[in-house]
Amino acid sequence: xxxxxxxxxxxxxxxxxxxxxxxxxxxxIVFSNTVRFAHTLFRVVIERxxxxxLLVGKNMTADERIKTIGDFVxxxxxxxxxxxxxxxGIDNTRVSRIINFDMPRHFSTKKVDAEAYLHRIGxxxxxxxxxxxxxxxxxxxxxxxxxxxxxYYGSTCTIEQIHTDEELQARMxxxxxxxxxxxxxx
Numbered sequence: 001x002x003x004x005x006x007x008x009x010x011x012x013x014x015x016x017x018x019x020x021x022x023x024x025x026x027x028x029i030v031f032s033n034t035v036r037f038a039h040t041l042f043r044v045v046i047e048r049x050x051x052x053x054l055l056v057g058k059n060m061t062a063d064e065r066i067k068t069i070g071d072f073v074x075x076x077x078x079x080x081x082x083x084x085x086x087x088x089g090i091d092n093t094r095v096s097r098i099i100n101f102d103m104p105r106h107f108s109t110k111k112v113d114a115e116a117y118l119h120r121i122g123x124x125x126x127x128x129x130x131x132x133x134x135x136x137x138x139x140x141x142x143x144x145x146x147x148x149x150x151x152y153y154g155s156t157c158t159i160e161q162i163h164t165d166e167e168l169q170a171r172m173x174x175x176x177x178x179x180x181x182x183x184x185x186x
Contacts, residue, residue, distance in 0.1 A: 020045065098133045
């Protein structure tokens, strides 16, 4: 589990763009906590040159959501920006990177929603596929949420901070090599 800490919202957006520009085999899902901010991310990502799709519950008909998911699964988009509407399921064996732009929270308490976090990052686990989960945190509170998720599940995984662009590139490169090796053996 990796996290990258930025101190302001614009810094988080710039970092998201850098991450999306790092090529990986497969496709990426970016999670936002609100429909409103998912729309903002969608607009900015497109403006910065990455082809992506948006999937939210509000302001989209069921037919529009079905078409968006279908287009994503078919590979028309390499990035899907969404909310927790997608956290509990999409059958896409090509998902290899999950980015939590926002840590999932219970709306009433504002505390971390550990179950939603697990559902988000679990988009590649049902297929025994390798994947990488990246959380972009802006505050010590969000970092504490990552540790709360780890404690909630009694996980022994390591939470590692990525400090520099070079380290990010190296991690994405290593991850891509691992996926390519696994795909070559299938």
